[in-house]
Amino acid sequence: MTTTLQQLLDALTDRATAPAASVAIEDITGALAHLGRALTGLTDDGLTPADTSRQRTATELGAACVTAGRLWPRTGGPLTDLAGAAADLVGRDRPVLGRAHRWAVTVELAEVADHSAGLASRLLPQAAVAEMSAVRQLATAVERDALADPPTAASFVVLDRLVPPPDPPHRDAAPSALDASAALVATLDRIQRDGDNLSLRDFRAAVAAAEIASRCAATVAAAATGDDVGPLLVTGLAWQLAGRTSTAFHDGHRAGTADPRGVVAWAQALAGALRAEVAPRTDISALRDRSDLPSTADRVRQVTAQLPALGDRLAAAVERWSRTGRLVVSARDLQPVENMSADRIDAVIAGRHVMARGADLGQLRRVVDRAADLSTGLAGALHRALTDPMQRHQVDRHTRGVQTPGLTERLLDRSQATEHAITAIRSPRHVAREAPPSR
Template sequence: MATTLQQLLDGLTERATEPQPSATIEDVTGGLAHLGRALTGLAHDGLTPGNSMRQRAAAELAAACTTAGRLWPPTGGPLTDLAGTAADLVGRDRDIMGRSHRWAVTVELAEVADHCARLGRRLLPQAAAPELATVRESAVAVERIAQTEPPTAIGAVMLDRLVPMPGDPLAAAQLTVLDASGALAAAIDRAQESSELTLRDFRAAVAAAEITSRSAATVTAAATGNDAGPLLVTGLAWQLAGRASTVFDDGRRTRSTDPHGVVPWALTFVGYLRAQVAFNTDIGALRDRDDLAAVAGRMQQVTSQLPVLADQLTAAVDRWSRTGQLYASARDLPPMDNMPDDRVAAVIAGRHVQARGADLDRLRQVVGRAAELSTGLADALNRATAAGPPAQRHQARLYAQATRTPDAPERLLDHAQAVHRDITTIRSPHQVAREVPPSR
């Protein structure tokens, strides 16, 4: 079952604060040992450029948790298992975390460590294990700093990142659409890390985003009673991103046989989306459903991952622009100021050239446009399901923040109008027309 780091920490907090605790002291210290492991890695990677109060407080809390974790031999238990899984997720995502992400995760870990240490004090005589008191003092120090230097909404999104549980998701007794969504994101990350993300992978992920956007627009319109037309622009934006990518070629003719690659998981995700969530695209039929609120809630969970997927695809375009792994007909690339002689010759001859830097600006632009519209769509669906708490509360807060800035309505409107212009000026299935006539 796909989960998030926040869900694991919430479960750990719930068990540590039970009125009638069932945990043993060995389980408590085992959990603290794993929290110390996670905090040590975050502090090592750095929360600030220098030796700030934030940095020192995190390092002291990591040391306090590690020390308390050695008080009793580990015997396992719910607290130990939850904390261990959470620490594993933190460790796995360290490579993609920035300082703001690390600070947001550190603050959440500090709160959980405080609860665990408090439970440990309840299980022991008053004067026993002063190391637990040290954990509480160090956790409070982190929480005080967080009051004046709170984590940013963007940093806290790392806590809501959907990840598949260890093992083969396909072997799970009951695979859900969230499992497939998390597995797709993980597959893209693996391909990015090994520089093996292909254009075929990219287009499969874009197609999954397009289908998700169209389904989300329909469900949102049914849940709110509003017209679906404006919301469908997001799906069109993703469609344009796919078409813009057809200008390029990565030279790879063989198809990957990896059953856990991006393409298989994109197909699996779309299949489960249609089977478990978007099984009816008729707005009238959706409005007649007794379980529309539940359908909207499931759709909200899936849609909240769209901007995360958009960030991954934007990173892929940025990597290609640096590495020059893509090729395109020189005639299909954007015009250049002071075009070099060899590029002029390639344009005249209609040859393919290596695409770098500004050659991918158009693709980057349309993916970015789809990303911002996806943020607006996610916020609209979050508000449509406001009766209950959002499944990814940090992401919901970020989307609300992004769509309530003074220029957000104008920016989203500009994107929608740009998508409409692109749709009406496409000259062929393989070429997205430029908005202004090229001049060479």
């Protein structure tokens, strides 16, 4: 089952706030220790440019959670497992989180810590309540700050980034759009982690899938809000431009049978699943009348939340090409540069192909970066169209309780597998490109 950080935190909150919660105190303190670990990592990276009350309060909350987590020995349990998987997800995404993203995650972690400490206070003897009271007071301060200055919808997108199961479904199993999008990003992660060059065929397949996902998201957002779809289509056009810009380059690979678990296969699976649910050219009024619009829109929203991460991987691939000189291009197709070498001038005159390095890939890098940034904005727009981000966790829990009983148990069953998946798809640390809401 594909999992997100938001789902893990919601499942943890569900268990901590259940009317008749039956849980050991060691399980609660174990969960608080993991929440403290996640908060400490976020505050170490920084929530604000300078030392502020927000930064200090969140730092103190992380320390308070760690202190509370030491009150009892670690014995494991449902809460500990869910919190541990959530903390590992936060750690996995730290290299690509901007300040706005870190603030959004901190707010969600603070709420979960508040509920967990509240449950512990009902179980602990009076002598040990002080540590839990400190957690609750600091968590309340963070939540109060969030009410005055709430995270943006775009920054909440990071909570919906998908983590595929350790063994993704086979291509022949007709995976869902969620599974396919998670597997696509994970496959790009694997290629980057192994130090391999992404082929142009894979690059173009991923870009095409991003274009289709963007167009579907624009259609769904327009249907859900009643707004004009025109401005929302800009993201799809940006991905289309990225694909067209890449056609000037060649890498010498001949098209062959695609790897059934490779980028091309997962991109095709994602495109097929999205087309089956909502064709990019679907009449918006007809879509608005569909009874399954809310559930369809929520699935499309989660897929759209993966596009910024996909854009980061594709931008990293272009950066690697610029260093390795893996691609060739007609010298006449390159943009003119100052102080062009004599060899390059001769190549332009003769119409020869040259290795593309450095600035030769600047235009492709810019259009990919632009498409990734626009994807962040589109994901935020779709997020706002569906729910108020500050109340989303409450809506999600209500929806799960009505429509999908047992989801918490299924998430718990997969929490250990999720930790293995995180290890398997962990990408190397790199200098992240700050998304617009993080600046």
